[in-house]
Structures are given as C-alpha cells and as structure tokens.
Amino acid sequence: MNAFFETTSKLIRLTPETRTALSLILHRIEQPRGHILVKEDAICNYLWFIEKGLTRTYYNKDGKDVTDWISTENNYCCSIISFITRRPDRRGIELLEDSILWSMHYNDLEKLYESSHQVERLGRLLVSQGLIQVQQRFDDLHFATAAERYQKMILEHPSIILRVPLGMIASYLGITQETLSRIRAQSAHP
Numbered sequence: 001m002n003a004f005f006e007t008t009s010k011l012i013r014l015t016p017e018t019r020t021a022l023s024l025i026l027h028r029i030e031q032p033r034g035h036i037l038v039k040e041d042a043i044c045n046y047l048w049f050i051e052k053g054l055t056r057t058y059y060n061k062d063g064k065d066v067t068d069w070i071s072t073e074n075n076y077c078c079s080i081i082s083f084i085t086r087r088p089d090r091r092g093i094e095l096l097e098d099s100i101l102w103s104m105h106y107n108d109l110e111k112l113y114e115s116s117h118q119v120e121r122l123g124r125l126l127v128s129q130g131l132i133q134v135q136q137r138f139d140d141l142h143f144a145t146a147a148e149r150y151q152k153m154i155l156e157h158p159s160i161i162l163r164v165p166l167g168m169i170a171s172y173l174g175i176t177q178e179t180l181s182r183i184r185a186q187s188a189h190p
Contacts, residue, residue: 003051004102007074011125018118024109029101040092044079046103053099054163059091067171080130146175152182
C-alpha cells in the first residue's frame with residue numbers, strides 16, 4: 001500500500017484521516033499473468049493501482065486483437081469510460097505479468113467522494129491526468145511518425161520492450177510487427 005500512497009502524494013497531500021479512509025477501501029490482490037481484470041463488453045467496477053506487474057487494455061476489431069494501452073507499475077488502470085458511465089466497454093484489461101494490484105470498487109470510491117473533499121479532488125486529478133495521457137496518445141498516433149512513437153515509448157518506459165511481446169507493442173504503436181522490426185533494426189544501427 002506504500003507504493004499507492006507514494007504515487008498519490010505526487011498529486012495531492014492527504015491528511016492522515018483521508019489516508020485511513022482510503023486504506024479501508026483499498027484491497028490488495030495478486031493475480032497471475034493472463035488474468036483478465038475486465039472482460040470485453042463488461043462494466044468495469046474497479047480502479048486498480050499497479051504495485052507490481054503490467055496490464056494491457058485491448059479490444060477486438062474485425063477479428064484482430066488490438067492493444068490500446070499498456071500500464072506499468074505505479075500507475076492506475078481501468079476502463080475509464082465504463083467506470084464513469086457504468087456501461088459496458090468494448091475494451092478488456094489483461095495482466096501481462098504476475099501482478100500485485102490495489103483495487104478500489106466504484107461504490108466505495110463514490111461514498112468517499114461524498115464524504116471527503118480530498119478524495120473527490122484526487123479523483124478529479126486522476127481523471128485530468130488520464131485525459132492528458134489520452135490526448136497525448138491521440139496526438140502521437142496522428143502527428144508522430146512510427147519511429148518517433150517507438151523512441152518516445154523507449155524513453156518513457158524502457159522496460160516495456162523487454163516485458164511485452166513485440167506484436168502487442170506494434171499494435172500499441174499502431175504499426176505492423178514488420179515495421180516495428182525495421183524501426184528497431186535502424187535504431188540499433190545509427
């Protein structure tokens with residue numbers, strides 16, 4: 001739980017009372033690689049903090065598995081659309097490694113929003129941070145070259161290349177695996 005509060009403290013300074021209230025709704029879970037946190041076309045009832053491990057958000061388009069997002073340690077994951085609207089989302093979330101997660105149920109979080117201005121503010125900050133990340137991803141996919149997207153991923157999350165299958169990385173970058181192989185070969189030989 002320390003990792004959760006260390007990461008959260010970068011966004012907002014919590015009072016001891018707020019930390020205690022959050023501690024009461026945080027649940028530690030350990031799940032193996034391949035576990036599905038959210039099934040496709042289901043409602044996402046939890047917000048997860050990743051203490052250890054790796055998740056990918058994915059969907060199926062025309063029979064093809066597409067990796068939409070990759071989340072690493074000290075980050076949050078959920079289907080934000082489903083979590084907020086309480087409607088099913090086409091995206092699923094899968095663990096790519098054996099993982100330790102801290103989960104917060106939607107109902108528990110909503111109750112805390114009503115009773116704690118700090119938790120409500122934390123929720124707003126997390127949503128704002130998520131919107132910024134989505135906008136940056138949109139911009140990268142529309143305005144950056146494939147090589148630029150690859151280099152940005154390597155700079156921001158260097159361990160991903162060692163931890164995620166190349167096909168999923170290519171899908172996440174919006175390119176074919178062959179294009180990714182060419183980019184990697186060119187990067188290795190400047």
